[in-house]
Amino acid sequence: MIQLKKNKIILGFLLAAVLWQASPAIASTTTTDYSMFKRSISPAYLWGENGVITIPKANPVGRYNLYVAAYGQEAGTIQGENLYYTRATAMLGTSEDVEIGLTRAQLLWENGDRTDIEADVFNIKARVLNLGKNYLPSVAIGTLGTSLKENRFNSGKDILLNPFISATIRIPLFTEQAVLSGTINSEWLYSNGERTQNFINIGADLSLFNDLLIIAAEQQGVGDDNNDAVLNVAAKLKLFKVVNIGVGQYNIEKKKSQEPNFVGFIGISLPIGDWTNDKN
């Protein structure tokens, strides 16, 4: 049961982009480069809900659900003052199957001042296959987009797209109070008619007590060609049904000694209801 409801033009584009998957992979971007790129530009997904951590799940955020979230990590000190590298995301579900969002990167200084670092990212995701709530996979396609030139988005040549396709399966562990979810994701980078090779990622999350506590882990880079895979882990707590706080550890390389990045996360969900009177 394919549920294509809206934004057919966009989905058509995304499907066309998916067809690129069939073209021969010729690029040499390493998994570590790709992984660091993803850590740098990924929207703040609600961990374990619409994304594992940095890789998108097939589940959208839901119709007319809005959330704002941010994650941050230490960036070091300048003249003795601490700085934090942050990314803030606003994500909106425009239908049951489509979500769109915008993410902005900023540096936060110790006293709360901010400095823009001009690295906006837009994202769109559409669930194109939904075979059922449990045990059968859902499939979504989408893309992230960021600017290659001065944060401008007015020329296609200056936009770097990150198309992806994700499949997620939901498995209750005998009760809805404990649900395991697995995601496999394939994505690549595309700009001005050229693309990188595919990157295959996997992730899993365990939701306990109706999403009160979610523990998630993901591996960026899977397969014989990815001997420099990177592991990210995170845990998130939901308070009062709308506030999410979490902590994660990024960049745990599986085969090399690596200094991990600790990441803090906060998100606020805002179910805003149907203001369009659109019954669909």
Add this chain to the structure above:
Amino acid sequence: MRKALFLPLTIMSVLGLIGCDTRELPTEKVITLYNSNMEKTSRMNTLDTLYVKVGGLKPFTSYKVEALDPNRQLISKMQVSTDAQGIIGPAPLWYDVGLKGDANGIGRPDLDSGLALKSFYVHVIGDGSTDYSEPFFIVNSGNLANGEQPRPVIWAASAAGGGVENAFEETGSPTVTVDTNNDTIPDLSVPAKTQVFIEGRDLLDSVQTVDVYVFPSRSPELWQGGDGLTSAYIVRKLEVATSDAVPTDGKRELSTLIWDLNDPATPLINPTEANAAYDVVVDVNRNGIFDPGTDINGDGVTDRYLDGIDGQGVPGFIVVNTEANNFMAKIIDQSGNLSTSVIEGALAPAEQSLTLAMKNLPDGIQPDEVRVKLLDEDGIIIATTSPTTVALPAGEFLPAATVKFLDSTNWTVNPASTSFTVIAEIYHQNLWREDFRGTIRVIHYFAEVTPTDGITPTFTFDESGKSNGKTKVYARVDSNIPSLGSNSQLFIYAHHDFWPAGFGLAAGNAKVNSPYQAGTDQLLWDLDNTPQLINPTTENNVYDMILDLNGDGIYNSGEPVASFAVNDDPNTNNPKDRFADVSYINLASGGVFNITNWDHWGINTVKDLDYRDRFTSNGQDTWYYPAYGIRVIWNPYIRYTGWAGQYIPEAKNEIKDLHYGRYVDVYVVDATTADLSEGALLGSGGNVDISGGVDTLPVQESCYNGAGQQVVWYPTFKPGRYFVVVDVNRDGKITRNVDVIDAVDGQGRSILDDPTVVGFTVD
């Protein structure tokens, strides 16, 4: 409408929650990236240069800026100082982005890629309280864009199948040398770069043969579609077969020797800026016309490429001027040894003669277009001699000649003569020009005392430190002198043209003093012991041996005097040499070029590099962008002795395959206290940098290395006289044949020509 406004309003309100106020910085961001055209972009062309600008730092403070890979391994780094606003750059941090090194560190374009992404951190550390990292990414095109035909990738290489080579060496250039244990030895594994190969990739399967042309560079003008190729080329090769190394990839390859600079038919000797830069065009369809390709969809961008080019807008390669064909002249004695003296008296003139040996004379010169003049100390010409023949020595590319300018035929010295001058003049380009001038000292002596080497009378000795040289001065005294006695003393003094009676011979003023000892030759001065004589010049290389017969410590009329000379030897590896044997070149610049349309490779656009001898202390007369200050600018046409190879790994964690170049340390040192001798320490305990911190800069041969962006000293400058010392091998000391020193004035005179010359002066 309501629906359309909702999302942006929501996003704005959410993002407004993050942070209180915007931190005011002198720059828009803490770190900004630029390409070599100073565009803020994350898209880099293959072989582009990444520039970095950093703000929010302490003014006039030295910081290390690094590019680190995702594993925090070093890609490239620099150590630079901030300006008055606490800003660094834009400064070049990473050269030749998209070039990957092979196991030997040879750079090659990464052509197997489609779109390639590279993530990295820019890490800034310094001032004791700054340690900041920010993530970035850049992408390079893999030349397989929308067009139906890929762009042929063409580059020059120094060997078949070789990596990118941008700087070749003129005809006859010697094998590169390397420094081992502070000594210079030929490295036969690194041949001189005198063969230009053209490498091509991404040629279509249908391209079985191509025509390859080398032209004088047109940059910064562009090659235009329709330009003819069949004239004005330097060399060309027609119907060059391509090969198909990987039959399944739909592409063919090109590799051919296009220009052998050592071929007598196609030499390039002493190139200047007018003929040092070249473009390469590969005529794929062999129609004798440059066809860059077609813009199929009319978007202003070529998308069906045809001919290949290395040198569109910037030179494809340059040929640097080496010392190989420079005019050289030396004075040699009858034994073929270097000499700067003749001896008056019984030994002269029959037993001695002096010859001027010249090489690398202008091509086609005739004997009567060379003349060697011998002048007495009053400047009167004694003799003018031309060579009998001018010939091309075997293995050389320019003719050589010898002229015996002093022998029995023109020996007219009188007892008062102290010196001769020898001048070589060459008639070239309708003008007689003086190309060499040397001084010959005349040594006088009495027969009663004779300098010897312990065996035979000797009037020319070698400076301290010469291996197997004549560095021991003996005195042979005629024992039949009636007044010779046990009180007699021997002295060595700096040469006097005339010894007045009554002159006090104080031991403390003498170079050497010793009581006369009867018997065989008496060792008087061991130059390898004490005192030593280092790098003697015609000003201090002649000495007098005096026999104080009555030992009264006074020179009395008639007491014997004999003179001898100590000659400088250019091959002495003496750690106390006054000035190390390094490259002395202009480096300090104000950055105010007469043409400012520069870029990374736009070398033909820059005619005046603003090398200066004087700066004002406020620096307001220097180039203002990115900040006022004194720059260090490398001239790509000079082959520095230290460029033994492009890549020298210096740290275990350095990524060998990403940075194609090397680092150098730059010191600005006070000339009044500087020690420019070989082995002199740089930094603490030696030549201390006075510019606010030693700068560590990434550099490349044949590059302008930032073309004025590498500010090494921000104003206000302390008035004084300074040298710029570039520690090429970063060993913290001055290394012969490796390091580079700006101790050169605007007229090109170096400290070797005039010890008063400095790099620059601040008024």
